[in-house]
Amino acid sequence: MNAVEPVTLPGSNNPDMTDHVSAIALRSKPFLWWWIAVTPPALLTSILVGSILYLFYAGVGIWGIDWPVGWGFAIINYVWWIAIASGGTFISALFFLTRSEWRNSINRIAESMTLFGAACAGIYPILHLGRPWFFYWLFPYPNSMGLWPQFRSPLLWDFFAILTYVVASILFWYLGLLPDLATLRDRAPTRAKQVVYGMMALGFRGTGGQWRHYHALYGVLAAIMAPLVCSVHSIVGLDFAGAATVGWHSTMFPPFFIFGASLSGFATVLLLIMPLRRLLRLHRYITTRHIDVLGRLLLTSSLFVGYAYIMDAFTTYYGGEKAEITMFQEKLFGYYAAIYWATILFNVLLPQLLWVRGVRLNQVAVGLISLGVIVGMWCERYTIVVVSLHRPHLPSSYGIFHGTIWDWLTMMGTVGLFVFGILMVVRLIPVISMFEMREILAPRRP
Numbered sequence: 001m002n003a004v005e006p007v008t009l010p011g012s013n014n015p016d017m018t019d020h021v022s023a024i025a026l027r028s029k030p031f032l033w034w035w036i037a038v039t040p041p042a043l044l045t046s047i048l049v050g051s052i053l054y055l056f057y058a059g060v061g062i063w064g065i066d067w068p069v070g071w072g073f074a075i076i077n078y079v080w081w082i083a084i085a086s087g088g089t090f091i092s093a094l095f096f097l098t099r100s101e102w103r104n105s106i107n108r109i110a111e112s113m114t115l116f117g118a119a120c121a122g123i124y125p126i127l128h129l130g131r132p133w134f135f136y137w138l139f140p141y142p143n144s145m146g147l148w149p150q151f152r153s154p155l156l157w158d159f160f161a162i163l164t165y166v167v168a169s170i171l172f173w174y175l176g177l178l179p180d181l182a183t184l185r186d187r188a189p190t191r192a193k194q195v196v197y198g199m200m201a202l203g204f205r206g207t208g209g210q211w212r213h214y215h216a217l218y219g220v221l222a223a224i225m226a227p228l229v230c231s232v233h234s235i236v237g238l239d240f241a242g243a244a245t246v247g248w249h250s251t252m253f254p255p256f257f258i259f260g261a262s263l264s265g266f267a268t269v270l271l272l273i274m275p276l277r278r279l280l281r282l283h284r285y286i287t288t289r290h291i292d293v294l295g296r297l298l299l300t301s302s303l304f305v306g307y308a309y310i311m312d313a314f315t316t317y318y319g320g321e322k323a324e325i326t327m328f329q330e331k332l333f334g335y336y337a338a339i340y341w342a343t344i345l346f347n348v349l350l351p352q353l354l355w356v357r358g359v360r361l362n363q364v365a366v367g368l369i370s371l372g373v374i375v376g377m378w379c380e381r382y383t384i385v386v387v388s389l390h391r392p393h394l395p396s397s398y399g400i401f402h403g404t405i406w407d408w409l410t411m412m413g414t415v416g417l418f419v420f421g422i423l424m425v426v427r428l429i430p431v432i433s434m435f436e437m438r439e440i441l442a443p444r445r446p
Contacts, residue, residue: 007104007289014437022187041415041419044413045420047413054406059130064402064404065401066399069386071385074125081121082117083257083261083264085165085169086262088268089225090262092110093221093226105282106273107433108176112421113268114169116422119417125159154239154243176433180435181200182201184429237254237256237257240384247327248384256308263302263377267373268370270294270298273286273294298354305348306348309347316328342379346376347376347380
């Protein structure tokens with residue numbers, strides 16, 4: 001095997017690539033495996049809808065939150081999902097600016113992951129309000145009562161961060177689709193599909209003037225999205241750092257959350273592209289080079305996260321504050337110690353196997369490591385939220401948190417919504433960015 005795998009397999013060309021990718025989206029009937037795969041996520045999504053409706057009826061008391069743990073699964077899963085979404089932006093925007101050719105065949109999957117991850121994340125802060133039907137009060141709009149949002153509230157920071165990120169992600173994702181939607185419009189076998197894809201393509205015809213404006217706009221949006229993903233997760237970190245809570249009040253949190261976002265994002269992309277390249281026969285365009293590169297990025301992110309864990313321990317004991325030390329010892333040896341050590345195992349120790357190139361090219365091993373990282377990042381969020389809150393400054397306020405069935409159902413429902421959204425993207429739009437792949441594929445020779 002070559003030391004450096006190719007971005008595309010030898011013999012790949014533009015016409016074959018366009019035919020193959022377009023045919024997937026234009027199939028008259030979905031694949032059998034698609035029906036089998038989409039059924040469980042659709043059921044989980046319906047459970048999510050039912051859980052939300054019951055929450056509207058009964059209130060947040062159906063969750064496990066209580067004193068002193070006033071933040072539970074809602075904030076844990078919010079941070080977890082926004083981290084997964086942010087990882088997709090790293091690939092789609094940051095590596096576009098670096099002109100990394102390997103990115104061209106997986107950026108559509110990464111951008112779709114960003115979109116649905118952000119949607120799942122955005123659900124939780126609204127539900128956590130207690131009266132979610134009044135979420136629009138977060139908007140700073142003139143009203144007859146003269147009430148304005150509290151601009152020093154982390155809840156408001158979340159609102160503007162998520163709103164900006166979701167809007168920018170939708171624009172970036174949809175703009176990247178326009179040339180490919182025009183291709184589907186021109187190749188659609190039925191009049192109905194021609195009309196639908198034609199309307200979605202917004203009149204894109206591929207003229208010289210359109211391409212000139214398109215590339216300029218796409219580059220500007222990529223340049224906005226790259227720092228935006230860092231700012232969004234920094235704001236999520238500041239939500240915690242801005243509170244005078246044991247274990248949170250630290251300037252380390254914003255970069256710490258960015259490291260975690262890249263780690264969980266790369267792991268999720270790997271979990272998505274490996275089965276899709278096999279099921280959709282995309283081996284020519286998503287090669288072992290992509291898995292190798294993403295494995296290296298996963299390893300690098302794991303080292304960053306490991307450094308953050310070491311600094312967390314160092315600053316706790318170096319600071320000498322009794323409450324901080326008590327809380328950290330609780331993480332190591334207390335009631336939730338198993339979750340903390342699972343975090344270390346899955347996020348730091350397990351990814352070290354990726355130093356071995358043979359492991360990085362073994363898809364089963366990479367898949368298990370990636371799944372472990374996603375579980376480990378959830379455990380990390382659980383440790384940050386629950387362990388810090390259940391051991392506040394006053395020993396008389398100590399308490400234990402347990403998630404209820406409604407916590408778990410809502411969480412599994414968002415997982416179903418995420419997978420369902422990805423499968424709908426696979427079914428309806430090109431799973432690979434065809435116009436960007438044409439830039440790296442050699443034309444077919446007569």
